Amino acid sequence: QLELNYYSKSCPKAEEIIKEQVTQLYNKHGNTAVSWVRNLFHDCVVKSCDASLLLATVSDVVSEQTSDRSFGMRNFKYVNTIKAAVEKECPFTVSCADIVALSARDAIALLGGPSIEMKTGRKDSKESYAMEVEDLIPNHNDSMSSVLSRFQAIGIDVEATVALLGAHSVGRVHCKNLVHRLYPTIDSTLDPAHAEYLRRRCPTPNPDPKAVLYSRNDLKTPMIIDNNYYKNILQHKGLLTVDEELATDPRTASYVQKMANDNEYFNQQFSRAIILLSETNPLTGDEGEIRKDCRYLNAN
Numbered sequence: 001q002l003e004l005n006y007y008s009k010s011c012p013k014a015e016e017i018i019k020e021q022v023t024q025l026y027n028k029h030g031n032t033a034v035s036w037v038r039n040l041f042h043d044c045v046v047k048s049c050d051a052s053l054l055l056a057t058v059s060d061v062v063s064e065q066t067s068d069r070s071f072g073m074r075n076f077k078y079v080n081t082i083k084a085a086v087e088k089e090c091p092f093t094v095s096c097a098d099i100v101a102l103s104a105r106d107a108i109a110l111l112g113g114p115s116i117e118m119k120t121g122r123k124d125s126k127e128s129y130a131m132e133v134e135d136l137i138p139n140h141n142d143s144m145s146s147v148l149s150r151f152q153a154i155g156i157d158v159e160a161t162v163a164l165l166g167a168h169s170v171g172r173v174h175c176k177n178l179v180h181r182l183y184p185t186i187d188s189t190l191d192p193a194h195a196e197y198l199r200r201r202c203p204t205p206n207p208d209p210k211a212v213l214y215s216r217n218d219l220k221t222p223m224i225i226d227n228n229y230y231k232n233i234l235q236h237k238g239l240l241t242v243d244e245e246l247a248t249d250p251r252t253a254s255y256v257q258k259m260a261n262d263n264e265y266f267n268q269q270f271s272r273a274i275i276l277l278s279e280t281n282p283l284t285g286d287e288g289e290i291r292k293d294c295r296y297l298n299a300n
């Protein structure tokens with residue numbers, strides 16, 4: 001059972017230490033906060049928020065980070081910084097899964113999004129689910145039906161799904177995920193002027209995977225979680241195919257319109273949705289373990 005302040009007796013400073021680390025990292029490398037938000041999605045959708053995402057590839061473990069769906073994910077090394085600070089205060093007490101959840105919560109607040117009250121008490125998985133990642137995390141060009149049913153399968157309703165995509169109000173998309181909308185011809189659903197801009201950001205149809213070519217998601221408030229995402233997609237300036245679909249699909253369009261009109265309503269729905277996502281099917285009690293190092297299973 002997850003509960004508020006699960007560590008109040010075993011490690012009363014845990015949440016404070018995590019927040020302090022997340023803030024320090026944000027001040028040095030602002031995009032770490034963006035990463036913590038994406039980490040929550042990619043971890044929680046795969047089985048649960050159980051830090052399965054954080055396992056590195058070693059002898060008999062294949063990391064979920066090697067999946068194509070994890071393309072562009074960054075800053076994993078700084079999770080170790082947060083975990084080390086927590087271990088120093090309370091060894092073997094605070095799970096990596098709760099660090100994934102709380103770092104996302106703190107990042108959302110730092111990025112100008114809502115302040116969210118979050119339960120804790122998650123345990124860490126004893127395995128990586130690399131082979132299941134592609135079945136569970138939607139692709140950038142999946143149909144809205146497929147996206148909605150994947151979220152629905154983990155208890156996230158349509159309105160909450162629309163709110164979660166608001167995370168694309170920060171961060172970036174690499175050209176690899178964009179060029180199919182730009183070449184050989186421009187996707188007719190894309191705003192023509194924005195398409196021209198994106199062609200300048202991504203000048204060739206086959207971007208060199210080693211060259212870091214990307215566009216920011218939101219040109220107006222690129223580092224703020226706000227409802228500008230919905231304004232962008234209503235103007236057909238969403239970068240991914242799923243962003244465009246969200247604005248036009250009859251099941252989602254009215255929520256998009258409401259969120260575009262009202263940042264307060266977006267914040268409320270985003271908070272609700274982040275809680276649903278973060279409480280999906282947790283490992284609790286005797287299940288799982290508390291990893292010493294988030295990259296590796298404990299030796300037994």
Ligand code: HEM
Nearest residue numbers: 037038041071072138139140147164167171172173174177
């Ligand atoms: C249908 C669902 C979703 C799809 C298909 C999707 C897909 C993607 C793709 C393709 C990228 C760009 C990767 C790159 O090229 O570097 C991205 C970035 C991002 N996504 Fe999503 N996403 C979805 C939902 C979500 C959700 C629910 C969240 C969080 C609540 C989220 C948070 C982010 C963030 C923060 C970034 C920017 C990462 C960075 O700049 O480092 N996404 N997403």
Ligand SMILES: [Ca+2]
Nearest residue numbers: 043046048052
């Ligand atoms: Ca997971």
Ligand SMILES: [Ca+2]
Nearest residue numbers: 169218221224
């Ligand atoms: Ca924004």
